[in-house]
Amino acid sequence: MSAPRRNAASQRFNMKLSVAVLAGAGVLSSASVWAQSAQSVAEKEQAAAPINAVVVSGVRRAAQSAQAIKKNSDEVIDSIVAEEAGKFPDKNVAEILGRVTGVQIRRSGGEASDVVIRGLPGLTTLLNGREVYTSNNRNLNLTDIPTTMLQRVDVYKTQGAEMVEGGTAGVIDVRTARPFDFKGFSASMAGRLENRDKSDTTDPNVSGMISNRWKGSYGEFGALLGLSYQKGHYQDEVTWNSPPAIVLPDTAPNVTGPVDLGHTYTRGKRERYSANWAAQWRPVREVEVYAEGWSTRIDHDRQAQFFVGTLLLPSYNPQYTLFPGTNQVDTATSTGNLFALSSNQTPQDDSESHQGAIGARWDVTPDLRVTTEFSRIASHWQQQMPIMELLAHPRTIVGSTYVNGGARFDYPGYDMLDPKNYTWNNFIDNWSESRGQSNDWRADATYDLGEDKFFREVSVGVRMAKRKAAYQHESANFLPVTPELNLPAPSSVPGLLCPSMKPGNDYGMDRWLVVCENYQHANLDAVRKMYGRDGQTAPDPYSLFSNKEDTNAFYGKTRFGFEAGSVRFEGTAGVRVVKTKLDVNGFSLIDGQQVAVNRKTSDTDVLPNMTLKAYLTNNLVGRINAGKSIQRPAFADFNPGQSLGATPDGLGIYGGNGGNPDLKPIVGKNFDVALEWYFAPTGSLTGTVFRHKFENYVIRSLALETIDGKQYRMDRPRNINDGQLEGVEIGYRQFYDFLPGWLNGFGLEANYTYMKGYLMDGGVEAPFAGMSKNAFNIVGLYERGPWSARVAYNWRSKFVDTFNYRTLQAPVGPLNLVVDPIETVDASLSYKINDNMGITLDVENLTDRTYNDYHGIPSNPRDIRRYDRVIGLSLRWKL
Template identity: 75%
Template sequence: MKMKLSVAVLAGAGILSSASVWAQNAQAVAEAQATAEPVAVVVTGVRRAAQSAQTIKRNSDEVIDSIVAEEAGKFPDKNVAEILGRVTGVQVRRQGGEASDVIIRGLPGLTTLLNGREVYTSTNRNLNLTDIPTSMLQRVDVYKSQGAEMVEGGTAGVIDVRTARPFDFKGFSASLTGRAENRDKADSNDPQVSGMMSNRWKNDLGEFGALFGVSYQKGHYFDEVTWNSPPDSTVTNGTNKPNAAVTGPLDLGHSNTTGMRERYSANWAFQYKPVRDVELYAEGWSTRIDHDRETQFFIGNLGWGPTTQYTLIPGTNQVDTVTSSGNPSALSSNQAPRDDSETHQGAIGAKWNVSPDLRVSTEFVRTTSRWKQDMPIMEMFAHPTTVTGQTYVNGGARFDYPGYNMLDPNNYTLGNFIDNWQASGGQSKDWRADATYNNGEDNFFREFSVGVRVAKRSSRYEHESGNFLGADPKLNLPAVSSLAGLTCPSAPMDNNYGMAQWLVICGNYQHANIDAWRKLYGRNGKTAPDPYSLYTNNEDTSALYGKTRFGFNAGSVPVEGTLGVRVVKTKLDVNGFSRVTINNEDVAVPVNKKSSDTDVLPNLTLKANLTDTLIGRFNAGKTIQRPAFGDFNPGISLGATIGGDGVYGGSGGNPDLKPVTGKNADAALEWYFAPTGSLTATVFKHKFENYIIRSAALETFDGKQYRMDRPRNVNEGQLEGIEIGYRQFYDFLPGWLGGFGMEANYTYMKGHFIDKGKEAPFQGMSKNAVNIVGLYERGAWSGRLAYNYRSKFVDTFDYRTLRAPVGPLDLIVDPIETVDASISYKINENMGVTLDVENLTDRKYQDYHGIESNPRDIRRYDRVIGLTVRWKL
């Protein structure tokens, strides 16, 4: 009975399929079996998914957490990034209509794989996980440690996204999903549809399998933001109440983003077994994303001067309320980016069980990706005479203009025009071959694996030159009210922060009239690329690994483990341009930087089966994380507008960056007291060398000071913490109460890096993170209520260098709480319906300048109600 249950669980997880076994290489999946006594419960959707995920974790050599589909294409979230927000030690942000910015154990140094293969977006190292709809997924594995056979990269961890294959099914299978979403702040109703069809059959030529899936998602969204500029001590200069210790913002503002995203995805797979021990396969995946949005800024300068009146937040020297009639300026700015991106990956491969003890495999993969963006920014000036503001109202800024109509086009004049565009692309080819020899379970060394991988990757990037076109009086620009169709009311603020709407230049007008607008500002057509932005990177890697699986008895305790090493040689060829001044003129001088590094990455795992239900683990290894391709760019980008502190903005790359190396150790104790019941704890410690941060420093070009943002290596860093996970279905409860279950996890993290001899916090790392998911499944009904919490974290380290007494500031984000819920009803064996609500409690995102009495902004996002109908055969 135990073995039958185990096989059912593994089949549901998809890890008994030959292709998946191959993808996991030396992992002893075939040995996996549930050891707890089964109870008399029908193992269906929610339970089966939980049981499968638990089995994967239990039988893995590495420290891993998985989320498995309840059935083909059925996950509780819409994309991979949202799914990962439920995983122990993983944190995400949600903005722009969906989850994004995935980090593992507080760090961004992760690698994304698709079916065990390296995959990425354009010039980035990783795939944008929001680009993968859950409709095509079988499961998602999050590795906190790495085996020697895995593609190198990921000092924080590895996310392996696995899609379904035809041999995962017994025969013909098909599914179709339709979904309608309502978003409250965007006031939209959007469709989503996906489908999958798979079949496997036999004839005289062997066994065949074919699968094809498609997905379409459309989503509008609205993000509301109100903000304060950084505190500055100059706000009291020249006022009737001078006080050098008082600080306050120079500007208050709103920044609302409306957007619409369309995502088209497809995946396909073919498998062929001419004989029992040989399999040939080909599979691929494609996605296209069209993303149009408008970020409608309003910047209200407080016009500090002799007539300005202000009060302080009680008990502080921070400005609270402001009334100013000293000619306060106001700016309306509409950023209207339109993004277009595509990514394609195809793979062909074969595996051969040469004998009962020897299996070999090989695979060739090609990936291409491109991205482009056109982002005109058109601005208008307003000319109010009085402004009233309050810097801290419900976490944000409130301001208004008494007696001035911000919806009247006659109250505006044309402002600056920023003509932005950028484009990037990349492609790669990689080939690998692996062999595994089974030496017998009675020997100390039970299995040997070796493999080789060769990969070639190239990337390119460029953006516009001379993007800033100022509102020069010599241009004799027309009146705003004279241009038909020019202006639109901004999206209204959903909450009360004073001025609720203002005029912006319509986003559609910007794109439809872009060439005419350029001519209006004295430019003919689109500008050529900025030579300092141009770069091409070519990276060649060659990797060789060896690994053995061993086992022995320590007294009465069976112990098994793996020992492996991966040796990787990386050749990098970076080409760009550097800014050099010759005879008082700036000249773009070509730069070529070639480097070659060899990294040796050992890995050790130990797993002790202390009892039938209790497992102890120890994992240790070395990992690397290569910098993003864009970080190597030797060029610079200099801003044309000056900041409130009299310094221009700029950014650049660093061709001398070194890869981050991590030395990681994990120790775990795992108690599996039921097929869907476990309590686990993992203690981890990571040490880093050459950790990469972005920081600002003042540099001088053409006699002007620029705050240049560049990546650089710091000497060392470390991270330590503990993860605790719990899962159980309460089948022992009587009647309908036996349908309840719970998944909960908690992560504590503590870490820092050393910068210039001082400890500094990791960006994005919350010390505490909690997930609690209440589950229910009985008969035709199932449901979940999911709560997610993360404590405060540093968004940007030392992001502004301000005058005394303020000094350097970190941008800190308040704790974030999210609640989602869903309920499903299975109409019959082939059809079901789900109602879900995302952002049930109308969460808010709030950050502040160093201390809580200096808020930067507060952000609110859509509440999403979705109705999904699923059909399967």
Template identity: 65%
Template sequence: MHHSSTGQCAPRHYTFTLKASVASLLATGLLTGASVWAQDQPTVTPDSNVVQVTGVRKAAQSAQTIKRNADEVLDSIVAEEAGKFPDKNVAEVLGRVSGVQIRREFGEASSVIVRGLPGLVTLLNGREVYTANGRSLYLADIPTTMLQRVDVYKTQSADMVEGGTAGVIDVRTSRPFDFKGFTANINGRVEHRDKSKADDPQLSGMVSNRWKTGIGEIGVLAGLSFQKGTYHDEVTWNSPPDKTVTSDPNITGPYDLGHVNYTGIRNRWAGNWAVQWRPNRDVEVYAEGWSTRIDHDAERQFFVGHQGWLAQPWTASGDIDWGNALRTNPTYTLFPGTNQIATISATRPAGNYHFFTLSSNQTPQDDSTGHQGAVGARWNVTPELRVTSELARTYTHWEQSLPIMELLADPPAVTGKTYVNGGAWFDYPGYNMMDPKNYRMGAFLDLWQASRGASNDWRADATYNNGDESFFREFSAGVRVAKRTSSYMHESNGFMGPRFGMPDIGSVPGMACPSMPLANDYGMNQWLVVCADYQHANLDATRKLYGRSGKSDPDPFSLYNNQEDTRAFYGKTRFGFQAGAIPVEGTAGVRLVRTELDVNGFSNVNNTPVAANRKSSDTDVLPNLTMKALLSKDWIARFNAGKAIQRPDFGAFNPGQFVSSAPDTLGVYDGNGGNPDLKPIVGKNYDASLEWYFAPTGSITATAFKHKFENYVINKLAMETIDGKQVRMTRPRNVNDGELKGVELAYRQFYDFLPGWLSGFGTELNYTYMKGYLEDEGKRNPFVGMSKNAYNIVALYERGPWSGRLAYNYRGKFVDAYNYRALGFDLIVDPIETADASVSYRINENMGVTFDVENLLDRTYHDYHGIPSNPRDIRRYDRVFGLTLRWRM
């Protein structure tokens, strides 16, 4: 229920360049006629000395104009031309925005957080859009080729769909009336990735036209996109530290070292379409839709190098410490000044003992689809009154098949180093890890899961323009009614241990494959895994081999089927007045939301699944105030205050719970489950900013923000009494208090005043500082995933047919998990640095070519257990070289 109000920014006696900016936005499709309805801005005489605005400059100027004219605190990224962005998907684009951090793994950007927090809502053309059982869309699923722009709202207004305490990301696609007439473009791209050694094709295209007919103006647009991505993420890891030498209990180090190759092929199809009909200037009817389909076949090739010994045959499940009196003490060295093991080597002693190692290939095959369609209309009932309405339908489905097969090996000797090239280095001298005779079959895990989601969403809005001479210049009100369903399930009893009489690995055709080789030197470079194709093609035969027939039934304790009904009403006014010589304008509004939740699952009662149902409801009142003071023609001061809510994901509400069948020695049971009594997270948000717009593509802005949180949701263990039993129950719970505050600084400028070719340079800089905590039981910890410092440095160039971009991103260290695995220390991630570059050449008016490189610095993700000398992961990713040919007309 979002009504864009860009453009109403300045009283008549100020001479702004806003009318020219709005005209530019209209011409490029960034605003429609409906979104600037009721504007009355002065005409500005163009300056003949201004550099021509095209491409990169045009995108920067349009983004700056949107930010300047908006009521809310927001940042926009605008297409340089139809479908042309410097990145491949929305998540990658957002990595350039101040206050936004992304994580890149599995071949692309993935999770997105705003100001250090995940509590955001994603919109598609102002409508709620999501994954099957989540609240937000996986933003990598939207290719940039179908985008018009992306808006990142740090604050919300009463007319926006509720749901984001951290922010709102609104993805805007094009409509045919955004263009003057016929337009079409085709993008062909090939990517080469250095670690996966792959060359992947990508193709996208869009065609749009509009016609004047006897029944009015009609426009039609259609776009398609295909992306193939083959990737290789390389991980080497150490287990959490423990006492590994019996003779000296003060010495600690990892029991286990290991490697993981995350490899996969992702095929993504996406399409969008739109139809607009304008029978006259006062009425417009439209229909539009978006669909995506993702097939993702992956392998997670694990090697676990257990550094202890186990007795033959394999009967134990734990590791044995290094210094047991029955075995020879290993040779080891320490990190200087610490008791942490740095290197270690050992040989198997005489007797019936061996080193225990494990090869595991997890082979998920994911299939997901998402569709959204909408029909709507706008009617200017009178010159002052406008009415809009829209009906949307969203459907999503995701399923995964995940067989895991393990191989065991018994090397006689091992050497290991915990910190080589940043990660774990180890080798097994004299033992061929590529020989099938050196392996035997281990466990088999037959896993699967599936989820579905659907919603119907109707809204209607009315806006009355009261004139700029009045204190209350505009009134608006609206209603939104939505019904959403979500369901999920996974397998039951998926684990099957090895049996006697298992066949030799080498005797089964097609079973064993070499792992993908490591690109960096971590000792043992390659090992054998069960082939991914074999696992999926022989599922039934493998099940029989392990004593099971057919696919396992759903686990009733995982199953939930929820329905959420939402009714929202809002009222909003736009006002303006003079504070002395300073014009002030703003908005005030309130949104009233009634949410009814009906959740269904199963609980464990005396080891029997019993249906569980809970119904709950909440009513939330969400006020919002924005004020903008036009200090001069170039300076703007803002203040925004508002209340927002974020509902937990549907799985968190699952009323089902599981309690162990037997207690421990203290008579206490263990359990886990959802929590149907969860309250929505409440955010009380305040932003104040000062903005200087000294050129059409030049600005310096500073924003201070503070967020107060109530009912924040975390997974937490607590003692509960269930059916008379004392249970250590892990479930999502509300905690009482949290706070986040910080500062965002941003600078943008093209240096048009420089002579000759130097005038093509430009710079974008932004920096975010954040500090915050979450309080639980009197203890305050920073938010998980929050970096105190983050910044972007982007060098731009555009002159004649040439344009280029060099972008550097820094994200400071952050905590990934507190009390990791209940071991008493935190998992901390080192700073992450990323650099990308691109250069484009416009061959002629209709054709251009771009060469780009992602991951110039061969970035690493490095985390550690509490202190740097206790490393966990070192993760390395593909460096991607892309060549794109663009044609448009």
């Protein structure tokens, strides 16, 4: 094929692909889609296309789709699109997001967990454009959505007036398939075996989807059903130091070191059952009715085996050495009646969430479209978490505070695996439960004024949502061991004691005895009786909250366009007005009495938004976006209850924690400027400069408060008056189709984000928790014939995990908990056996990464953590 004909075919394909993808995404103007002008052009070009035109599929097609969505969107957006329905190289949505520009994730508990956009946690999660969340949180845990359900994931850095309010950092919209997305009958199945090295397990993952559409005398119908089952064991290993404190206040007031050090080994098993379904009916071309839903159930059992050893107390007469040139303890030997604690925390979580929606579209005229939708969410979570403790009684401890990023310690001459060396300690009887539900209705109308007008489209809409959330946990959970209990020796109780997990690294005394996980749950009522309690306790009234939130929103938006010389401009302007009524109920302690608290608040927020996009050339796009957004605090943050400590510290100050019913929504004023060069169907170079200013930002912090005449160091969420974040994002994507032979299968995706910012806390600049100043991803791709491969490298610089992590006596002072740079490497290799079947081998955590954090300075480490390396083998079949 000659170069002109090849380029023409490529352009025809790209146009058809863009129209199809954007129409399905709702990114193109709806009026343009109804008019079918772009589709008609595409169909005519397809009929005229030569038989041997290039057909793009797989990784390239997914990259083209994502690029088309970004280019044509009014908002600043990044998307990841499936190669085919439900086919992603990752297991869940959170794992996928780690490759998106400006998004960082953390992995623990066997999978990706926390997700932040541009260093901020204030995001909103949507499912098919509608709000979705768990029982008492604002967002859905994105690990709960398996990728086998997905069509694509959109990450919005800016928001239009028509979008559900919330998310000062951004919006993550998870899109699942509907039957009309397919030409006819479609089915797929996937099976995966997943091996993890530290937990030494191999687990199954199975999923399937079936969809069909057909025509009858009453129009066209479609139905889809997807099912997924995931089972995963995992093991996390942690070795830690406590925050530095003064070792010998009387004789060495400047020498600091950790009082305690220890190990934490966590082993868990997580099972997820997920389902999604959708039905569509199109009686005539102008009308469509649909219903769809999503459900997930998670059973998550785990045990966290703690060992706490006290190294530095004045009564132990510690003999220590210092790091050269510092006053920090390096090594120490202590003797005496040492504190050595074995603890096994064994939470068992059960949660389920369900969302159902029904909606309709009516093209009243060729220029007027009306849509409406009603959805409902119900969610429930409960946990039993008994903690049983034992004491060992060694006489000597030898410890090093900093070995390979953690602590190393041993007990010479003492056998930590001998049952006779243990006695009983405390029993902590924890349980908690939350429930939530919501009803959400919205209606929208869009009128097409014509592409030859300055104002080309007008949209209006209304949304009404009613949500309830409730939470409670146990009262009087702490049951101390006392002589009156007359407990039998632990070594005499059959099935009570188990050796701790075996770690992968040497940190001295690395194994000990714990109360077995199975024993704790199988004998929970018997253990309660042994400690003098009959059955589960009543809920703590100070933990109980029951909140109602009513939201009414209205928006108006216009799309406009004009030309100035040879430059074509398109833009939008809109405003969303949101009224929120909050009814908070709980209990608080006032003058020593339990008092019911009810707090009602009402806020009205006006959220303007404007975008302007300039087509400087056919392939060079500039854009400016400005807008205002809000983020409501989590329901738990409003809890008026508070827990107050009974024993003061050395300064006569008590400890306490609680919620804050007076919290205000976070306000973000956002400004983005972008320049995007689309030099090939799968080639782009983009850059975005952004700035966010915040009001009423919420952080959890310590402050002195006087309650009932006593001073408490209260830990609770608080509003901060001022904050600012700014930065730059750069993204590059290209497949090197111009290279000869097998080399044209190579492709590269790379992105870099730079951020800086601050929060003003009491006149002091505080860092954004979780924000790395620098982060980048490099993904090497290869696709040729039946083979495709991917190697992804992710790196982020150090960040503050917790601001004012500890407030201690001078000279140590307040400390931030800082996390060292994190890097991960993942890889996958796929082979397409035939048109209907393929096999994939993937590896997560290829380099066996470690996670390190420290108290203020690197030579005061807190944790070194190690996670599983995961090897997966998948077989996929489609029809």
